[in-house]
Amino acid sequence: MQYRKFGKMDWQVSALGFGLENLPADEGEAVKILRYAIDGGVNFIDAGAMTPSKRNASLLSKALADGYRKKVKIAAAIPAQIIDATSDFERQLEGLLNLLNNERLDFLLLGGLNRFTWPKLNELKIINLAEKAIAEKKIGYIGFSFHDEYQFLREIIAGYDNWTLAQFQYSFMDVDHHPGVTGLSYAADKGLAVVATKPLKGGRLTKEIPKNVSKIWSEAEPKWSPAEWCLRWVWNHGEIATAVCDMSSLEQVKGNIALAGDVKAASFTVPEELVVSRVRDAYRSLKPIPCTACRGCMPCPQDIDAPRIFEIFNDAVMYNDIAAAREFYQLEKHQVDNCNECNICEDRCGMKIPLTTWLKKAHELLAEKK
Ligand code: SF4
Ligand code: SF4
Missing domain, CATH: 3.20.20.100 (NADP-dependent oxidoreductase domain)
Incomplete structure (x- = not known):
């Protein structure tokens, strides 16, 4: 040892x-x-x-x-x-x-x-x-x-x-x-x-x-x-x-x-x-959302943490582990339903990510119970 x-x-x-x-x-x-x-x-x-x-x-x-x-x-x-x-x-x-x-x-x-x-x-x-x-x-x-x-x-x-x-x-x-x-x-x-x-x-x-x-x-x-x-x-x-x-x-x-x-x-x-x-890059190439976690889109007036939600969603896909991702998402109590589509976050995102569309997709997958 x-x-x-x-x-x-x-x-x-x-x-x-x-x-x-x-x-x-x-x-x-x-x-x-x-x-x-x-x-x-x-x-x-x-x-x-x-x-x-x-x-x-x-x-x-x-x-x-x-x-x-x-x-x-x-x-x-x-x-x-x-x-x-x-x-x-x-x-x-x-x-x-x-x-x-x-x-x-x-x-x-x-x-x-x-x-x-x-x-x-x-x-x-x-x-x-x-x-x-x-x-x-x-x-x-x-x-x-x-x-x-x-x-x-x-x-x-x-x-x-x-x-x-x-x-x-x-x-x-x-x-x-x-x-x-x-x-x-x-x-x-x-x-x-x-x-x-x-x-x-x-x-x-x-x-x-x-x-x-x-x-x-x-x-x-x-x-x-x-x-x-x-x-x-x-x-x-x-x-x-x-x-x-x-x-x-x-x-x-x-x-x-x-x-x-x-x-x-x-x-x-x-x-x-x-x-x-190379392995790290290979995993990252599987990320569906090209979010860099720069947090430039924050803060959200509705307190929605889009970078964190995207991280959980990307991890679910990269590591083929939806169960763990659902657990994190539900434990952290993300409230995507509160989004009023004001688009403030999209206007701020340098990566031009369609945030509201991805937030809905992520919520659909991650909010499901089992
Ligand atoms: S600004 Fe765009 S790239 Fe940066 S954290 Fe927000 S969604 Fe991700
Ligand atoms: S569009 Fe939704 S997630 Fe984006 S800033 Fe507005 S309320 Fe927040």
Whole structure:
């Protein structure tokens, strides 16, 4: 296993982190897989947003008995979306600590920070409450998970001096957004440990691979699997402290541990970078809407986030994954029906995209229940 510096902390994290999302339903098997990973050197677990209804808590407490707790650090999140008052945060934190048997939580993440949720938490002074929890030794360090554009990452990092970690999705398809390679370098430069999640884009880069992409992978040298290309590419970034993989089987854990021991930062050759960039272009060529996400069409008087809707729609087509796209669209509660066809957005779009037509098409596909 390869270990990397964890931001400003005097601690080395395993390059491979463990996410609990895809563990098998059989608890005994799940515990076995998690312990195998820890025995193989994994020392960072991303428990996500834990609630009593989720089985993560009972699974974790079983897996981390018998001395395993001491071998790992755990990050768990309180989603910003559910914090509307200081009492919400206090209740959520107590609940979280209860689920963790009232042991100290190593990293508390303010989950889902973006341009809307961060100002809300700031106004509620949630950071002060989190710092109080550090002083009371309930938690070790404070971090955040993020999904928005780069400029808002900068605002969040500038808004508090003692962030320890920033967590966001990062794969070779995420170089220029949310917050992309610029955000990655910025966070690392500011001394934050960067935790990358979804290096395979939640499996979308390894399942249902389109023909034009498959052809490039099959002709590429070295003969790595698409999953291996994805992971090697992420680990090639020395700014990333750990890449969290939601692993589901012993076989996958073994493969990823072996790989994490083999890869080095900044080791990709120019031809290897070229393969990844051809694959990226091949995916992008499948985007039905030529939206560059410049957000020049915003703001919309009806609060419709067209660039985000187009991103979800394009992803559904590029990755042949309508189910996940519908889930995001419906979860984010987009209200395309409120469009009054004022055409302000179309007049602003440098790409001359017929926004209202595409918005209707996207809504038709994505609003459908299953
Ligand atoms: S202005 Fe056009 S290209 Fe830019 S985000 Fe809006 S729709 Fe996309
Ligand atoms: S046409 Fe619809 S989406 Fe575009 S600015 Fe007007 S209300 Fe918003």
